[in-house]
Amino acid sequence: MSPENLTRKILHEHLRQGRLEPGTDITLDVDQVLLEDATATMAAMQFEQLGVDEIAVPVAVVYVDHNVLQIDDKNMQDHHYLRTFCARYGLRYSPPGNGLSHYIHLERFGRPGHLLVGADSHSTMAGALGMFATGAGGLDVAVTLAGFGAELTCPRVVGVELTGSLPPAVEAKDVVLEILRRRGVRGGRGAVFEFHGEGLAELTVTGRATIANMIVETGATAAVFPSDEQTRSWLEAQHRPDDFRPLQADPGATYDERELIELSTLEPLVAIPHSPGNVVPVTEVEGTELVQVCVGSSVNSSYEDLATVAASLRGHSVAPGLQVTVTPGSRQILDTVVRAGVYQDLLAAGARVLEPICGPCIGIGQAPVKGEPSLRTFNRNFPGRSGTAEDQVYLCSPSTAAASAVTGRITDPRRMRLPDRRPHVPSDPSVVDMHITAPLPADERDGVVIERGDNLVPPHRPGRPPEDVRAKVGIVVGDDISTGDMAPDGVIGMAVWSNIALCAGFMFRRIDPEFHDRVHGWGGGLIIGGHNYGQGSSREHAALSPLHLGVRVVVAASFARIHRRNLIAVGILPLVLEHPSDRDRARVGQEWAIPGLAEALRQERESVTAETDEGAVSLRIDLSPREREIALAGGLLNLLAAR
Template structure:
């Protein structure tokens, strides 16, 4: 047998259908699922719609880490609904304040060799432990919880060899920023990134988490690391050494693509506004005044990320102009930081300490001032994601964020003039699992009623796809439109995540405020997009909202993986231009016609779209499997499953 990579071993051991040939559809068995409260309410409503009695996974965990601001009843009501749904369906419940799903899952539930599907695009962070962890839309996670396989196109395996060791003032964040500097936000589309090489021995499990988490910003399907002695050390520290198994690439394993990073050659990097791919050396932009420095989030969640900041500010004071926000990422990490004195150092230096959760990363508080630079260790800096529409968010390491907080300007930490202290994650963290509520016994679970507040609305019905469409182009957007721009995050919008009619009102708000009103005036419409349409968050609301308003198809140069699947899952056609130049020809207001859709979709992957307004035609393509075509024709995946099982609600 040919020598295999870690990714190939993980896929092969869970393959239930298809061939491991890049581009072919495969189905894989899912061992674990992860949901959070910005997406989990929809997952639980979908489980209800599917008529599920109890989840069939080994472990499913519901986290409450996004919608923590309790400005009114909506978020607390949803948390009570999620608790009742966990009790009803046999799911672990992580109480508010336990922390961010991704580091909490790595600390408490992640297991090498297992698969994890999460309704959060940063689920691949668990690849740090040697898992195959993939982000997906909520309905696909719900189906995995019901015991169904997860279907995706077999990715290419992209091997990245790490050699050398990081120099002083350079950390794991700079490694993934270097990948983004080289390859951009679409460089990982259709690929699994697998890291290997002698440099791995210098990176902790949480360092690997940083890199795997932000592989999502490359557009990668997931990121994989081996399960080696460092992973064993991490699990031993968190009192789970029995969960460790060794999982490494075979000697001589080949990769579809290859890259190499000499860690010793790296320097502090920064992603300038407003894209994770807009990466430059910190030294090139040093000196620009900042308003905010922010440490935390799922992209830098480890003990050392906070401890290094605390060590840097000890005996010093944050600049008077700077809001220095510290966002612990798990209750257990916070307890450990308190025990070791780091929280006192941060607070005394002028830091603002916030509760454990996603918070500012998803626009839930700590929004920066208008047009002022905010240096953050978060994974994304899409326009407006912070909660400030005219934000200027930069992505940096904890070292760069803290150095800049002290000086008040973007600062290369190497120039700060203070000694560098290497800090490792402790072997004795405070392990706190008491606030994770275990699933009820099956008999007790069946007696639990779902607790729905007034803001929780059942999924709206979705009609099947007609055989012909003749609808206007209601919106035309540029390259790299993100799901944050399609459906904004933040404490004003996300509380309506379980109320599709209401959340739909915010669709494309920052792109074209007239979109919603215009969509309500026509029976259906098309959106035209550029390259990498729908990058970013996995939230299916970015498909559900426009679909509720009548979206029937998106014509784009290319699609981000998760959003393309979400469109299909809710009955929207994702079509790519045969000739990218046709994007320039179509204008807003043009009426496009698609005829004989049912036969065309089933028989092949090419369709002809007529521009009725301009008397022109375009060749467009779809890359859907026969299973996905069937779902679109029926109006979405929920309809397909319900019709297949004979269940109705």
Template sequence: MKANPRNMADTLTYKILRRHLIAGELTPGTDITVRPDQILIEDATGTMAAMQFEELGIDTVQVPLAVMYVDHNVLQIDDKNMQDHRYLRTFCDKFGLRYSPAGHGISHYIHLERFTKPGELVLGADSHTSTAGAVGMFATGAGGLEVAVAMGGYGFDFPCPRVIGVELVGRLRNAVEPKDIVLEILRRYGVRGGRGAVFEFYGPALAQLSTSGRATIANMIIETGATTAVFPSDEQTRQWLTQQGREEDFEPLTADDDATYDETIEIDLSELVPLVAVPHSPGNVLPVAELPDTPISQICVGSSVNSSYDDLATVAAALRGHTVHPRVAMTVTPGSRQILRTIVESGVYQDLMQAGARMLEPVCGPCVGIGQAPLQGAASLRTFNRNFPGRSGTAEDQVYLCSPSTAAASALTGRITDPSDRPAIEIRPAQAPDTGMHDLMITDRLPDDVRAGIVVERGPNLVSPPLPEPVSDNLQARVLINVGDDISTGDMAPDGAIAMSVWSNIALCAKFMFTRHDPNFHDRAREWGGGVIVAGDNYGQGSSREHAALIPVYLGVRVIAAKSYARIHRRNLIAAGIAPLVLPTDAPAFDVGQHWSIIGLRQALLDGNETITVEVSDHVEPITLTIDLTAGERTVLAAGGLLAHIREGGRAHLLEPVPA
């Protein structure tokens, strides 16, 4: 652990990072390397992470805890999902991970229940790994290769974030919930304003926010573009860990009293009202009361956010004695098998069922477009975290995001309804959760002598990802596509049962890239042997899925030119050997087929140049692009990506082997 220079007051974020700091200084924007305590992987991103871990040639994971959760690809419309699960199970057995099977629950809720520990650092191959920040952890998502490298003992390298202090004061009014707090932050910051930042929470109102409520905020804070959210470890944390049978894991943690933040905001909870994010962005936030009259055809409660006991019990209490509006199809998803059992024993399950809700198994499901795709053009109200176009599985969807209370009130009226005028409700008290269920369902790390004899089963659906070539000094390419602002990784590697079933095979997955924007993109890229992708602001927002970077590698793309990038996708491009160059804000329009000539890019990376000139056909003047990269990122790109960089000895093996 690096000492705090000059004994300066620390934010809680920097206290935790300092505990894990291996290299670099805690100065925003500079390269740091940290030592993770925990790794979280889920099946949709897990197959690529696992296959890339195998490329490292390491015989066991090099972190104290690594857990693989099967929660995304569970529909099993053919045998592809089962091939993935068999591979992941045998991979875990072979290399020392723990494994949570399909149907046991959503990764973020199970991890919160079973493995979170204040003061530790968890790195996950899923953007919503941030959920664990609810209990005083530094929890952040990354692409599968960066997670594989960290799991192999090389640490996690990323630009040090700035810290935004969020002071919570006042008290939530009737039917206003933690979901409304994070929607208020999204109303202020949009989907770009949190880039490069951690939101750290403090203030007198924290005591009223349960751990599951904090988890809602920590989960969805990622939609601002942030690195993560961090809450203190306090009495609420102690109560949560005690309830989960893990009181010994409690450690009180707060920022120093005189800690200073890079930016501070105040949210008076007593002034908040129920909010809703309207299509097609989590940042398009309005008060529910100001929304035009909006009939709904579907309501979905629960996902990786808002599927806790408190969330489901809140909905059940509002529906008790009533039935869902006949025009509305309603589904409810518990976050874990533990939550499922608790709602059954408390009577919440019966309340929901008798009200007419369809009860789904504890998996991601409709949150990632696997089942419950809504009607085209009809409003679907969901307590989820994202409403990007097409994410629901329907191309012309109209998805709104809200709190459980708003969802329940709307289920009764058949239109999006402000719940704050309804009488206060009383939720059913929960029985003590069955904390032993996870031990029964989640495998243990096997002894070394047993692991040595295990053969990893890799079916034909599992194909190792392509390896990039080093960045060329002479790039001649044509513009393949020109897309706008806030393009999500779901536009590149789409959600839904069909597309996600081939995420373990980049060549097949590539056929779906940009189909919403240009169905001819894949064939054109193959015919031209690659090219340049041009984009607007916040390119690659949303999921950590590195498929959105590996597909361009397969298609021959070596350069992206965008006005700005989302955090995780930008890092995924670099790890995959693709240069994320920055367009000027006043860049001219570029047409598909225009020829670009970029001379000296590799040398510019090595020399630390901040710009590169591009000759564009039909343009009289060259275009100047910015090379906005840290020193470490330049080295990785010049080597041909992170895997090549590791193989060249570019990063020291930091961690001692983990004992069996």
């Protein structure tokens, strides 16, 4: 038997159906499912539509970490629904304030060799523990919970060899920014990045978690790290030594592609507005005046990250006029920084320590002044994600954030004194564990009454795809449009994610405020996009909203992985422009006719032609056999119901 890389080993252990050949359909058995409240309500309502009595995966947890501000009663309605849903169907439930899904799952449930599917794109973070962890839309997660397995396109594996050691003031965040500098936000599509090499020895689990979290910004499916002594040490600190299992690639394992990163040659990097892929050395933007520095939240909110910032701030005050916030990743991390003295250092320097929630990462609080630079250790800087439509967000490491907080402008951390972090005190996992509800015994679940507020509205199922399409172009957008442009972040937009009719009112609001009323008035329409349409979050609301408005076809030069799958799953066809330049011929209000579309699906044709007043446009039907089956049924729920 030929030597295998670690990704293939884990996938082999979980393969239910298909062949491990890149680009083919596979179905995987799943050990763990992660959901967070922003996406969980829709996933849960669709799970209920499947008509099963309980979940069929060993571990499933709902974390409330996004919609927690509660400016009206909508957020709490969602929380009550999710808590009682968990009790009824056998899931664990983590309440508001307990921490972010990615960090708590790493602390309390991540296990080497397991396969996790999460209703959040950054579920990839669990790959730091030697897992295969990937994000998916809510409907796919609902189907996985019901025991149907996880459907996936088999990825290619990129072997990333790390050699040498990181220089002072260069961190794991700079490693993943270097990958983004090389690959951009499209260069990882269809790939898993598997890390190996002697440079891993000193890279901690939380450092690996930073890389695994942000690898999805390349468009990747997952990141996989070996399970080694760093993993053992982490699990022992989490009081879970029995969960350790050594895992690594076989000697001589092969990869579909290779990357080599010599850690000693790296320097501090920054992603400039408005993409995680716009990466430059910090020296190129050094001196940029700042109004805000934000540390933590979805990534870089571990103890070592916060202790790094606190050490640099010790004995200093944050620069006059600068606002600095720090968000711990979990209640356990918050407890540890308090007992270690890190909390006091941050407070004394003038930083604001927020509760352990997503918060400013997804535009809920701390929106910066328009046009003024905000420096953040977060994972995304898409336009408007901060809550400010005309924002200027930069992404960096904790060391760069700390140095910049002292000076008030973007600063190369190598220019600053590098004090030692406060010693890590033993963590106390019980401060998180005691608040996670265990699944009820099976004989007690039937009596649970699920609480459904009026903000909880199940999505409707579409009919089968139309035989012929004749529709007006509702909007034409450019490259790298994110799902945040379709289902916006922020306290107002996210509050209505449990009600697609309300959520749809926010679609493309930043780009074209008239889109909703226009397409709603027409009773449907077409969306025309560029490359990497639908990048970013796994939120299926970005597919359910156009479906609610009557959109059944989206045309783009190329699609991001999760959003493409979400469109298919809810009954919208993603068609690919044979010639990407044809997008430039489309205009709002232009009528497109696509005759024989459903018949083309049935006959397994690879293309159709759209007729427009600018001439014919060739469209590829880039669907696998399984995806065609879903499309012809009018979506995944319809297909499963028919069976």
